[in-house]
Amino acid sequence: xxxxxxxxxxxxxxxxxxRIENWRSYTPxxxxxxxxGEDAAVLNREKPxxxxxxxxxxxxxxxxxxxxxxxxxxxxVGGIMAMLIRVQLIVPGGAILGTSAYNxxxxxxxxxxxxxxxxxxxxxxxxxxxxxxxGADDMAFPRINxxxxxxxxxxxxxxxxxxxxxxxxENMIEPAQTAWTMYTPLSVEQANPGVDLMLLGLHLSGVAAxxxxxxxxxxxxxxxxxxxxxxxxxxxxxxxxxxxxxxxxAFPLLGSAIVMLLMDRNLATTFFAVEGGGPLxxxxxxxxxxxxxxxxxxxxxxxxxxxILPKFSGRKLFGFKFVVYSTLAIGVLSFGVxxxxxxxxxxxxxxxxxxxxxxxxxxxxxxxxxxxxITTMWNGRLRLTSPMLFCIGFVSNFIIxxxxxxxxxxxxxxxxxxxxxxxxxxxxxxxxxxxxxxxFAGIYYWFPVFTGRMYQRKLGKxxxxxxxxxxxxxxxxxxxxxxxxxxxxxxxYQFDGAIAPLAQVSTYHLLATVGAFILLVGQLIFVWxxxxxxxxxxxxxxxxxxxxxxxxxxxxxxxxxxxxLETAITDGGEEEQSALTDGGQVADDGESDD
Amino acid sequence: xxxxxxxxxTLLDLTVNVIPLGIILFFIGAFAxxxxxxxxxxxxxxxxxxxxxxxxxxAVLTYYAGRAIEGAEESAEHAAIExxxxxxxxxxxxxxxxxxxxxDDELPEx
Numbered sequence: 001x002x003x004x005x006x007x008x009x010x011x012x013x014x015x016x017x018x019r020i021e022n023w024r025s026y027t028p029x030x031x032x033x034x035x036x037g038e039d040a041a042v043l044n045r046e047k048p049x050x051x052x053x054x055x056x057x058x059x060x061x062x063x064x065x066x067x068x069x070x071x072x073x074x075x076x077v078g079g080i081m082a083m084l085i086r087v088q089l090i091v092p093g094g095a096i097l098g099t100s101a102y103n104x105x106x107x108x109x110x111x112x113x114x115x116x117x118x119x120x121x122x123x124x125x126x127x128x129x130x131x132x133x134x135g136a137d138d139m140a141f142p143r144i145n146x147x148x149x150x151x152x153x154x155x156x157x158x159x160x161x162x163x164x165x166x167x168x169x170e171n172m173i174e175p176a177q178t179a180w181t182m183y184t185p186l187s188v189e190q191a192n193p194g195v196d197l198m199l200l201g202l203h204l205s206g207v208a209a210x211x212x213x214x215x216x217x218x219x220x221x222x223x224x225x226x227x228x229x230x231x232x233x234x235x236x237x238x239x240x241x242x243x244x245x246x247x248x249x250a251f252p253l254l255g256s257a258i259v260m261l262l263m264d265r266n267l268a269t270t271f272f273a274v275e276g277g278g279p280l281x282x283x284x285x286x287x288x289x290x291x292x293x294x295x296x297x298x299x300x301x302x303x304x305x306x307x308i309l310p311k312f313s314g315r316k317l318f319g320f321k322f323v324v325y326s327t328l329a330i331g332v333l334s335f336g337v338x339x340x341x342x343x344x345x346x347x348x349x350x351x352x353x354x355x356x357x358x359x360x361x362x363x364x365x366x367x368x369x370x371x372x373x374i375t376t377m378w379n380g381r382l383r384l385t386s387p388m389l390f391c392i393g394f395v396s397n398f399i400i401x402x403x404x405x406x407x408x409x410x411x412x413x414x415x416x417x418x419x420x421x422x423x424x425x426x427x428x429x430x431x432x433x434x435x436x437x438x439x440f441a442g443i444y445y446w447f448p449v450f451t452g453r454m455y456q457r458k459l460g461k462x463x464x465x466x467x468x469x470x471x472x473x474x475x476x477x478x479x480x481x482x483x484x485x486x487x488x489x490x491x492x493y494q495f496d497g498a499i500a501p502l503a504q505v506s507t508y509h510l511l512a513t514v515g516a517f518i519l520l521v522g523q524l525i526f527v528w529x530x531x532x533x534x535x536x537x538x539x540x541x542x543x544x545x546x547x548x549x550x551x552x553x554x555x556x557x558x559x560x561x562x563x564x565l566e567t568a569i570t571d572g573g574e575e576e577q578s579a580l581t582d583g584g585q586v587a588d589d590g591e592s593d594d
Numbered sequence: 595x596x597x598x599x600x601x602x603x604t605l606l607d608l609t610v611n612v613i614p615l616g617i618i619l620f621f622i623g624a625f626a627x628x629x630x631x632x633x634x635x636x637x638x639x640x641x642x643x644x645x646x647x648x649x650x651x652x653a654v655l656t657y658y659a660g661r662a663i664e665g666a667e668e669s670a671e672h673a674a675i676e677x678x679x680x681x682x683x684x685x686x687x688x689x690x691x692x693x694x695x696x697x698d699d700e701l702p703e704x
Contacts (some may be wrong), residue, residue: 015638035602050678188691198625198657228671229666229670230663230665230666231661231663231666231667232666291614308670320608321607321610321612321663324659324663325608325610325611325656325659325660327606328608328611328655328656329610329611329652329655331655332616332648332649332651332652332655333652336644336647336648348631348634348637348640348641349631350629350631350634350637350638350640350641351637351640351641351644352646353621353625353631353638354621354625354641354642354645355644357617357621357622357625357645358618358620358644358645358648360617361614361615361617361618361621361648362614364613364617365610365611365614369614370611484675489648539672542669544637
């Protein structure tokens with residue numbers, strides 16, 4: 001079923017792209033016509049038309065949009081997988097999937113959301129806005145930028161290959177069933193070639209992320225405008241710079257570990273065999289990458305919130321430099337905490353204690369940021385627009401996700417809760433409740449910049465409230481499930497009544513599934529809003545739709561957008577109603593919105 | 595008196611990273627004094643080298659980041675003195691504080 005859905009999705013995207021414009025229209029001749037002899041509207045455009053534009057572009061904004069489209073498609077795929085998981089677990093015996101299918105879906109859900117949605121959607125914002133925010137013409141290496149993106153579609157195809165190939169190879173090649181952590185010896189011993197394809201895809205996505213990171217570091221160091229120094233570099237660029245440094249140190253290590261795993265699987269090496277390096281070596285290598293990966297995913301969303309939240313609070317970010325220094329602190333310390341994922345492996349207790357110490361220390365910089373955001377809002381002139389709501393939701397969910405993380409950093413607590421749904425609830429509060437929310441905030445905040453139109457504010461708010469309620473229902477139920485001792489990753493479950501009553505566990509699973517459906521409805525509204533507003537939303541006619549100039553907070557990207565509007569080549573467009581913004585351009589005091 | 599060549603304002607900003615440094619330092623001391631698992635050359639060595647290396651890396655990065663930002667601020671101030679119309683950097687804490695105060699006065703009653 002999933003294969004069919006994906007096939008329809010891909011065909012639909014290709015069809016939509018080819019319909020945008022006749023792609024043959026781009027071969028301009030000196031005489032003013034085109035090589036195809038068609039009278040296509042080429043000459044009043046600054047870029048080639050149709051599909052060719054998107055296939056050949058090296059413009060950071062176009063590549064940003066491609067990353068965004070890619071990320072949202074991956075989010076949809078990963079989301080469908082999440083729904084299948086949740087429906088499966090309504091009843092203890094499993095409602096819809098066999099155990100193999102469940103394991104496949106579970107594995108792909110994790111990898112898709114982290115590597116195909118999380119990292120690319122952040123790259124979408126970074127590509128589009130970093131050059132604008134720092135006053136650069138483009139990225140330092142525009143072509144490497146394009147290559148980095150175009151490695152991602154094949155990466156996705158390889159990661160999902162098992163789903164496409166299983167029906168045509170009579171299950172000779174199945175989707176990987178290793179879970180996203182790919183722990184040995186399980187991942188070495190599964191003979192399924194789908195695991196190899198998934199590993200190659202993951203490797204490819206790591207190469208793409210590394211190329212992107214090098215590009216961002218070079219851009220932020222060398223391409224800043226004359227008026228942008230280290231003292232007034234914006235907070236989003238700081239977080240992207242730190243994130244890129246983390247990628248540079250973490251992803252090549254994942255690549256090496258993946259190559260070792262591939263060799264163990266195919267060339268009979270013994271890196272992770274008991275007689276060789278031992279299965280625990282994989283866990284050390286994986287988590288040395290894996291924990292920085294957590295911060296790779298969360299730092300830029302923190303930057304987004306630090307950038308957007310002050311705009312709707314009517315005051316500057318409280319303690320800007322605290323946020324900068326604590327971002328750098330997280331960057332360094334994230335490399336010294338990896339074994340807190342391995343407290344229950346029987347490692348030496350002295351070593352375990354030192355990882356606990358650094359894990360507790362890294363909680364401080366994150367907590368500092370939380371207080372900075374709250375203090376920024378304190379006594380501020382809040383405007384509860386959709387981006388602001390998502391920022392506040394971010395802070396709220398991040399507190400729950402963060403505090404549960406501090407508990408898990410303590411060895412005695414972790415030994416009890418390890419491998420339960422408590423851990424799943426904890427990190428979903430971060431990846432969905434925080435990272436997802438910041439992404440939504442960014443999309444709504446900059447929607448006018450990349451579409452030239454305004455989204456529908458009622459749908460935006462419906463999206464927020466459904467997401468907020470759905471997230472908290474689903475993932476709080478998971479925290480409770482963890483306390484009841486429900487192990488993670490299981491396709492079916494049975495309980496000894498002495499541990500927890502089965503009916504109680506089933507009820508919490510049911511609650512989590514209800515929450516997931518609420519989330520699903522919210523995301524459907526989001527996609528509808530995104531597409532319909534992009535096509536039909538009221539056009540923006542002013543470079544300051546959020547009324548930021550009043551507070552002196554009109555950043556460079558909006559100044560750029562204003563210049564773009566003023567210098568736009570008219571296309572003889574049709575009459576359209578002007579934008580009723582979500583931010584208060586219409587009203588004088590900016591508080592018309594709520 | 596400037597400490598490590600930093601101005602007072604910068605030192606205050608850097609305190610944010612002194613706290614995790616302090617926590618690591620506390621555990622280094624605590625594990626040195628109270629070590630229920632005994633001493634082992636390999637594992638105790640790894641235990642302390644992890645904490646010490648994180649401490650040093652964070653201290654060094656914080657120092658150089660502080661230097662870079664303070665340096666950029668100073669050159670921005672010099673530019674502002676030479677060219678009175680030039681805008682000051684967004685990180686001017688004093689300006690920020692006074693703006694916050696004036697903001698408070700203008701706030702509508704909630």
